[in-house]
Amino acid sequence: MKHLKETAFDENIAISPLAIPILAGPGTIVTAMNFVSSGNFIHIGIVIAVFAMMCILTHWAFRLGDKLVLRVGKNVITVIGKIMGLIIAIIGTSMIIEGIKVAFDIQVSGIN
Structure with missing residues (x-):
């Protein structure tokens, strides 16, 4: 191990x-x-x-952040932070794609 x-x-x-x-x-x-x-x-x-x-x-x-870390654990806080970072990256990527669609007047049929 x-x-x-x-x-x-x-x-x-x-x-x-x-x-x-x-x-x-x-x-x-x-x-x-x-x-x-x-x-x-x-x-x-x-x-x-x-x-x-x-x-x-x-x-x-x-x-109360320190007490929360003691109760939940450092590993859980780290995992939640990474998941939140991923969600923010997905939202940012979506915003960039929508901005490109609007800027170049791109129409995609069947996909929103």
Whole structure:
């Protein structure tokens, strides 16, 4: 039986350039701007309350990240990170393909 050496693991999992657009990306900002621009003070208050709630949830997720890693395990966190990276790569590839289709006016029949 072959045993692998202990792998190096980055203990600071909360800081990730991939997580920043997920928290408040262009889609989130545009949606909030559209919702607020055509709304009244109640709509503005709802948007601010939702953003505040997301900030609080994100803060607690980062504060409890070490306990989560201890409970779930480093290997599971690594696997989830790799799966999320793959999903983001697939979304990016799809966006590039759609951009090329639009830029060159390519019509593909039978495939969306």
